[in-house]
Amino acid sequence: xxxxxxxxxxxxxxxxxxxxxxxxxxxxxxxxxxxxxxxxxxxxxxxxxxxxxxxxxxxxxxxxxxxxxxxxxxxxxxxxxxxxxxxxxxxxxxxxxxxxxxxxxxxxxxxxxxxxxxxxxxxxxxxxxxxxxxxxxxxxxxxxxxxxxxxxxxxxxxxxxxxxxxxxxxxxxxxxxxxxxxxxxxxxxxxxxxxxxxxxxxxxxxxxxxxxxxxxxxxxxxxxxxxxxxxxxxxxxxxxxxxxxxxxxxxxxxxxxxxxxxxxxxxxxxxxxxxxxxxxxxxxxxxxxxxxxxxxxxxxxxxxxxxxxxxxxxxxxxxxxxxxxxxxxxxxxxxxxxxxxxxxxxxxxxxxxx
Numbered sequence: 001x002x003x004x005x006x007x008x009x010x011x012x013x014x015x016x017x018x019x020x021x022x023x024x025x026x027x028x029x030x031x032x033x034x035x036x037x038x039x040x041x042x043x044x045x046x047x048x049x050x051x052x053x054x055x056x057x058x059x060x061x062x063x064x065x066x067x068x069x070x071x072x073x074x075x076x077x078x079x080x081x082x083x084x085x086x087x088x089x090x091x092x093x094x095x096x097x098x099x100x101x102x103x104x105x106x107x108x109x110x111x112x113x114x115x116x117x118x119x120x121x122x123x124x125x126x127x128x129x130x131x132x133x134x135x136x137x138x139x140x141x142x143x144x145x146x147x148x149x150x151x152x153x154x155x156x157x158x159x160x161x162x163x164x165x166x167x168x169x170x171x172x173x174x175x176x177x178x179x180x181x182x183x184x185x186x187x188x189x190x191x192x193x194x195x196x197x198x199x200x201x202x203x204x205x206x207x208x209x210x211x212x213x214x215x216x217x218x219x220x221x222x223x224x225x226x227x228x229x230x231x232x233x234x235x236x237x238x239x240x241x242x243x244x245x246x247x248x249x250x251x252x253x254x255x256x257x258x259x260x261x262x263x264x265x266x267x268x269x270x271x272x273x274x275x276x277x278x279x280x281x282x283x284x285x286x287x288x289x290x291x292x293x294x295x296x297x298x299x300x301x302x303x304x305x306x307x308x309x310x311x312x313x314x315x316x317x318x319x320x321x322x323x324x325x326x327x328x329x330x331x332x333x334x335x336x337x338x339x340x341x342x343x344x345x346x347x348x349x350x351x352x353x354x
Contacts, residue, residue: 003069004056004076011052012044018131021273022118024103026050026084030112031105033120034225034245035173038152039105042120043086046103055084060091074098107224121225121273122150122245125266125349131155138346146262149248150269166252173226179217181207186227186242187250191261193239228272233281241280243268263345264297267325270349271295283312284319292320301326301342306333314338323348 020038024031024046031039047055056077058065074096077085087095090106104115111117123131128145129138132155136144147162148154151169154162174180185203200214221227226245232238244250247265250258264285271278271286279287284294294316298305301324313322314337324342333340 001069001072001076003065004072006064007058007062008053008056008076008080008082010057012047018127020045020120020127021124022120024118026101028101028112028115029103029118030090030110030115031103031118031120032107032109034122035107036151036153036169037120037122037245039120040088041152042118043088043103043105047086050084053080054082055086056080056082057086057088058095059088061089070095109223119225122269123152123155124150124270124273125346127152128155129350138350142346146266147248147251150246151248154248162248163252166249170249170252178207178209178213179220182209182214182217183221183226184253186221187244187252188254188256189242190244190247190250191258191264192242194242195237195239198239228268230268230286231279233279233287243272245269260297260299263299263325267295267297267345281316283316284322287319289318292318294319294322296322296324298324298342299327301329303331306331306340306342310335310338310340313340 020042022042024042031042033039043057047057076082077096077098077100082100084101084103085096086103086105088105090104090110092106092108092110094112096102104110104112125142125145128148128150129141131152132141132144148157149166151166154165157165170180170184174183182203185199185206196215196218199218200209200211203209203214218227222229228243228245229240230243231240243265247262247269250262268278268286271288275288275290277289279289281287285297286295287293288295294313296309306324310333313319314335320337320339322338322340324340325345325348326342328344329342330344330347331342333342
């Protein structure tokens with residue numbers, strides 16, 4: 001039991017944590033989310049509210065552990081009257097049969113009876129502003145957000161060292177060569193419309209990969225919520241739009257700039273955190289059926305351009321609200337059947353009135 005004794009000595013220092021949208025309380029819970037999005041951070045924040053002798057934190061990636069430790073675990077928990085067990089980097093099976101509060105954390109989504117589920121995401125723009133320590137104006141914060149991306153640990157990194165650290169993150173997340181190459185390829189394709197077959201045929205020209213492997217890894221990336229593919233409305237076989245959970249990682253793998261696509265990805269993530277279903281069509285960059293909402297990404301908008309497009313917006317069925325997301329332009333447009341507003345991204349993202 002010596003390894004467990006050593007882990008039992010671990011305690012989280014009383015440090016200041018920045019509050020996230022998700023909150024952990026003392027109940028059976030499964031926390032899931034993409035890599036480096038703050039799952040462990042959320043756990044540590046919770047542990048600061050507990051007495052150090054009341055919990056045991058185990059990271060299943062800890063190379064010092066062995067199978068014997070888990071055979072002895074229940075006895076150890078009972079002997080020390082541990083009230084809360086935390087299992088980080090969990091892979092889907094129950095670690096203990098004891099009736100104590102258990103918190104599992106991992107990338108893949110698993111379900112256990114009588115367990116609450118929390119899905120973590122990388123930082124929204126609001127959370128980025130909360131994390132960002134320089135307390136700059138909103139325009140400067142948005143510009144910094146575009147450069148830093150969504151991962152909490154990178155927020156306050158100097159930009160000159162961000163690329164090196166972000167590159168290490170990609171290597172840490174995906175040490176398997178083919179899956180990493182697929183992820184890197186998709187980072188470069190942010191905002192592009194691609195079918196799964198197009199992804200495979202392009203990638204196989206660059207690396208050795210089978211169709212089955214490509215399709216399987218692409219499915220895994222989507223299940224991990226690292227890559228998201230947005231379908232076209234009423235066209236299941238049409239190309240899907242590619243987005244990633246951290247647009248900031250793109251700068252690590254290419255020098256090419258895709259400003260509009262990055263802005264699209266930023267806007268998509270705000271919607272992804274709020275809505276279950278997001279699609280696109282020939283008129284709107286994003287459609288949210290449950291909110292009867294159409295989103296247009298138009299960084300450099302003007303009244304004249306929007307007035308020309310209003311007639312097209314009005315012909316869309318089941319749309320009652322249109323939001324045109326810009327860099328700085330702001331205006332409300334009159335229409336008898338539509339609620340149409342153009343607004344800067346920062347205003348839109350911080351208002352939560354989509």
